[in-house]
Amino acid sequence: MKKRQVIFIMTDTQRTDMLGCYGNSAMVTPNLDRLAAEGIRYDKAYTTQPVCQPARSAIFTGSYPHSCAGWSNCMGLSDNVQSIGQRLSDAGIHTAYVGKWHLDGGDYFGLGRCPKGWDEDYWYDMKCFLDELTPEERYRIRQIESIEKYNITEDMTYGHRCADRAVDFIEKHKDEDYFLVMSLDEPHGPHICPKKYVDLYKDYEIPVKENMKDTLEDKPEHHRIWAGDEYLKACREDFKLSPKEFLGCNTFADYEIGRVLDAAAQYEDEPIIIYTSDHGDMMYGHSLTGKGPALYEEITHIPLMIKGFGKGVDKNPVSHINLAPTIFDMFGVPIPKMFEGRSIFEEVKNPEVRCNDYVFMEFGRYEVDHDGFGGYQPLRGAFDGRYKMVINLMTSDELYDLQEDPQEMKNLINEPGYDEIRKRLHEAILDNMYETRDPFRGYYWEDRPWNRITEYKTWDSRLMTRQRENEEYEPRQLDYGTGLPMTSAVRKKGQSDAKFAGKKE
Structure with a gap:
């Protein structure tokens, strides 16, 4: 072999x-x-x-x-x-x-x-x-x-x-x-x-x-x-x-x-x-x-x-x-x-x-052992092969067309004519944050001046829970509502495992 x-x-x-x-x-x-x-x-x-x-x-x-x-x-x-x-x-x-x-x-x-x-x-x-x-x-x-x-x-x-x-x-x-x-x-x-x-x-x-x-x-x-x-x-x-x-x-x-x-x-x-x-x-x-x-x-x-x-x-x-x-x-x-x-x-x-x-x-932080390098500067970004979007949570955001502007000189985040591109890249970033259990996820990434998403601007945000699936090295995590092994790692928050909901052992 x-x-x-x-x-x-x-x-x-x-x-x-x-x-x-x-x-x-x-x-x-x-x-x-x-x-x-x-x-x-x-x-x-x-x-x-x-x-x-x-x-x-x-x-x-x-x-x-x-x-x-x-x-x-x-x-x-x-x-x-x-x-x-x-x-x-x-x-x-x-x-x-x-x-x-x-x-x-x-x-x-x-x-x-x-x-x-x-x-x-x-x-x-x-x-x-x-x-x-x-x-x-x-x-x-x-x-x-x-x-x-x-x-x-x-x-x-x-x-x-x-x-x-x-x-x-x-x-x-x-x-x-x-x-x-x-x-x-x-x-x-x-x-x-x-x-x-x-x-x-x-x-x-x-x-x-x-x-x-x-x-x-x-x-x-x-x-x-x-x-x-x-x-x-x-x-x-x-x-x-x-x-x-x-x-x-x-x-x-x-x-x-x-x-x-x-x-x-x-x-x-x-x-x-x-x-x-x-x-x-x-x-x-x-x-x-x-x-x-x-x-x-x-x-x-x-x-x-x-x-x-x-x-x-x-x-x-x-x-x-x-x-x-x-x-x-x-x-x-x-x-x-x-x-x-x-x-x-x-x-x-x-x-x-x-x-x-x-x-x-x-980006989260450059260094935790000392000050400098801007401290905590959370950002998330996506690139689709042509357009690059950057959400800078605590300042302002960016959008670049690398095909027409490879040196990223012109920030298009507020330019007319890019609404569809902005929304598509924004949605991709949000989806990735929620799919990967990003601990910094929340409504504040969604409601941006150039794309107001307020549907989830609540204390419970998207009402989802996500648990780890690392069963090669740890037991299957337990469902909070039942104490039993979860069957779905991603589900609505507070929603018990459907297999046991309403049933008595």
Whole structure:
């Protein structure tokens, strides 16, 4: 029987335009460009939330950030949430995770403890890496000036040590079914890599796009607060942006990924390769930096490639939430009811098939351990492949036509002629919130100035109850009205199980 092996590779803070295969010929990414040529490149792939932990929570639990308590950095996932590593391991698949995890509720580096299901011999989060270093080495590896001051070499970096372990796993477990993750922190700051990669971009300047001069007049208030006077004034006529360390580290990450791809290619039955990144970076798009409570293309539109099922370009909207069920389909493992996205395996095998009518995105909070980054800024969004809607609960909303306005300069939320589109996308967002047991759901998402839905503007809202269906790992939940196992997870609130209503035992 043919082995089924899947290698999942991800980076941190890598925009689509940081790869040559996505159209930027100035980027030196030969290994990922090769992967794109040998597999399927997804042109409309999106994260669920443009922040490290929330993005990862969707990928590695199969649930939206709002469903698994992963809606902010530094929040531990709910203790009754299983990772796909645990689920696949329990199905007989050898699972190993090498690299940045960011899902255990610890600080940026993690707790150094292997979660259930993953092979402890290969567990290597950033805390494990730092534990190998002296205090002096720890400090140096977190300072960007160390690249030149201390002549950073490959073996000093986290990415290189992750790739070493991934290659070792591939070589030692070539005769097994397995699911291997290599999750790089690179090219995320402080962008540490050998100087030769930085030198590739010493004369390179980021082209100044129209939206880097966005004055944000028709955008939500919190975007203007985020930009502040400093950033709004930065993109003047003589503005220049030369992030040579960031881009150098981007090419370095490509090099380390290439080592893993080469190791996989040594075997007659090559493993399936899935590659993506968690989110992007604004880099002064819309006068903003970093990432945060917005759904602009710069931070939500992510690279995604899958090798092993033919070649081509998929132009349909897909999401990180689709990855877990798709991986289970690849292994022939039943897809749990807890997964909130649908498998796109049929689309992987035939890019002409479109599996998603919409992809959904959100934001809760950037960080819980400290102030900053806007605090609590709840938003929900949907993209249908052309139009993107963003509901910013505490400020104002957005609608963009990416076909006519790919840089998202014109907010159409109050423009005449878009009523049908607004209502359709609004309904899709609300349906998704209620279908996924979004804990932040309520009438306030429905009654918006541009679409007054007041039918459910009551204390009981939609009068529904929704219970978890995670019966692989916990007993069937009990109906409040009868104390008996529920037969329908979604039903009217206060409505007892019809099988027993009015009957005596």
